[in-house]
Structures are given as structure tokens and as C-alpha cells.
Amino acid sequence: MDALELLHQRRSAGKLADPAPSAVQLDALYRAALRAPDHKEMKPYRFIEFSGAGLDRLGDIFAESDRQSEPDISDKHLASARKKAKRAPMIIAVIADITPDSKKVPPVEQIITAGCAAHAMLYAAYAQGLGAMWRTGTYAHDRRVWKALGLGKNEELLGYLYLGQPAGKLRGAPKEAYDKFVERWNG
Ligand SMILES: Cc1cc2nc3c(=O)[nH]c(=O)nc-3n(C[C@H](O)[C@H](O)[C@H](O)COP(=O)(O)O)c2cc1C
Structure with a gap:
């Protein structure tokens, strides 16, 4: 795939099916991650890769987050929280690993x-024909989830x-006008 075509056409895939990305595909993903622009080459990130029974463990953490927020929560609701970790055959949690006292690189740059x-x-x-979607929501913001996943302070x-195989056809990329986002100082 042409590089510009990739940049212009990429779409997220909300519905994902088996199988999970292969080891070769994951290698390409992580190598791409490590090419992110990085002031002072701090590599301020790490990843947790969930698949198989790891997704069940993640689902338990999601359910526990809901149970703590709402102690009287129904079993049905807990089951639906667990299912949210099963929407794809693989999930990769992206974690910013911040050096708070860096002299040259403030936390926001590391994030x-x-x-x-x-x-x-x-x-x-x-680029590899995989489906992918970045999601956040409650389970990304709840500090109890962070703790259960072992995030440091x-x-x-x-x-x-x-991540997985795109189930169904992806939407085409919209042709958007960008001029309203651009201010030009030419003289
Ligand atoms: C930091 C971040 C968090 C997001 N969280 C969610 C989310 O929780 N749920 C959701 O439906 N989309 C979320 N999105 C948006 C989707 O990942 C996706 O970008 C959006 O549906 C538009 O599709 P596209 O990537 O094909 O343009 C998030 C995007 C970013 C960058």
C-alpha cells in the first residue's frame, strides 16, 4: 500500500473477528510504535497485550470497576462489562510511562x-489488512483499573x-475540507 494512501484512507473497525494478529503482524505494529517522534528518545510508553484467557482477566477487571462504582449492580450488567473485553480477539493497552521531572521534556510531550x-x-x-480501533471510556479512566493492570504512579x-480481522466492509474515508483548520502566513 502506498504510504500516502495509507495516511489518507485509514479507518477504524468497530467490529472485529478472529483471528488475533499474528506474531509477524504484531512485530510490525510494535516496530511502528517505536518509530513515534520522541523528544530525547525517552520511549515513554509501554503496552500490555491481552488475548485468549488474558481477555477474560481484563473483562473481570472491567466488571470489578463497575461493581465498585455501583455495589448493587446486577449480574447481567457485570456479564455485559466482561463482554466488552471480548469485542476483539486481541486488545493492547497503551500506557504512557512519564518521567515527571525531566528537565527538557514536559509530561505532555511524553504523553x-x-x-x-x-x-x-x-x-x-x-496497512496489513487488520481491523483496529482505539477505545477509552470508563475503563480507561478509572484509577482502580489502572491499579489492577499494575500501572505505576x-x-x-x-x-x-x-485488534482483529475487520468484520464487514470498512467505511470509506470522508473527503474533508481542511482549509478551515489551516491559517497561512505567507508574507
Ligand atoms: C484517545 C481516543 C479515544 C477514543 N475512544 C473511543 C471510544 O471510547 N469509543 C469510540 O467509539 N471511539 C473512540 N475513539 C474514536 C475511534 O477510535 C475512531 O477514531 C472514530 O470512531 C473515527 O473512526 P476513524 O478512525 O475511522 O476515523 C477514540 C479515539 C481516540 C484518539
Whole structure:
């Protein structure tokens, strides 16, 4: 696939089917992640890869998050929370690993780098015909989930990349006018 075609056409896939990305495909994803622009080459990220029974463990963490927020929660609701970790055959949690006292690179730059790494993974997925979608929501923001996933005090969960085979046809990329986002100083 042509590089510009990839940049212009990439789409997220909400519905994902088996199988999970292969080892070769994942290698391409992580190599793309590590090419994210990175001030002072801090590599301020890490990833947790969930598949198989790992997805059940993640689903239990999602359900526990809901149970803590709402102690009287029904079993049906808990089951639906667990199912959210089964919407794809693989989920990769993207974590920013921040050095708070860096002299040259403020935390926001490190978070941006980790976000760029996630974005690069989406492109690498699309380029290989995989389906991918970046999701956040409650389970990405709940500090109890962060703790259950073992995040350290200087780490932030940026979201989950859901990965698998795109189930159904992806929507075409919209042709959007960009001029309203661009201010030009030419003289
Ligand atoms: C940080 C971040 C968090 C997101 N969280 C969600 C989410 O929780 N649920 C959702 O439906 N889309 C979420 N999205 C948007 C989708 O990943 C996707 O970009 C959007 O549906 C548009 O599709 P496209 O990527 O094909 O343009 C998120 C995107 C980003 C960058």
C-alpha cells in the first residue's frame, strides 16, 4: 500500500473477528510504535497485550470497576462489562510511562509521544489488512483499573487498541475540507 494512501484512507473497525494478529503482524505494529517522534528518545510508553484467557482477566477487571462504582449492580450488567473485553480477539493497552521531572521534556510531550505510538500502531494494523480501533471510556479512566493492570504512579492509561480481522466492509474515508483548520502566513 502506498504510504500516502495509507495516511489518507485509514479507518477504524468497530467490529472485529478472529483471528488475533499474528506474531509477524504484531512485530510490525510494535516496530511502528517505536518509530513515534520522541523528544530525547525517552520511549515513554509501554503496552500490555491481552488475548485468549488474558481477555477474560481484563473483562473481570472491567466488571470489578463497575461493581465498585455501583455495589448493587446486577449480574447481567457485570456479564455485559466482561463482554466488552471480548469485542476483539486481541486488545493492547497503551500506557504512557512519564518521567515527571525531566528537565527538557514536559509530561505532555511524553504523553503525546505515547499517543503517536498508538496512532502508528493503528496505521500498521490498517496497512496489513487488520481491523483496529482505539477505545477509552470508563475503563480507561478509572484509577482502580489502572491499579489492577499494575500501572505505576507515573503511568497513565491512554486507552485500548482493539485488534482483529475487520468484520464487514470498512467505511470509506470522508473527503474533508481542511482549509478551515489551516491559517497561512505567507508574507
Ligand atoms: C484517545 C481516543 C479515544 C477514543 N475512544 C473511543 C471510544 O471510547 N469509543 C469510540 O467509539 N471511539 C473512540 N475513539 C474514536 C475511534 O477510535 C475512531 O477514531 C472514530 O470512531 C473515527 O473512526 P476513524 O478512525 O475511522 O476515523 C477514540 C479515539 C481516540 C484518539
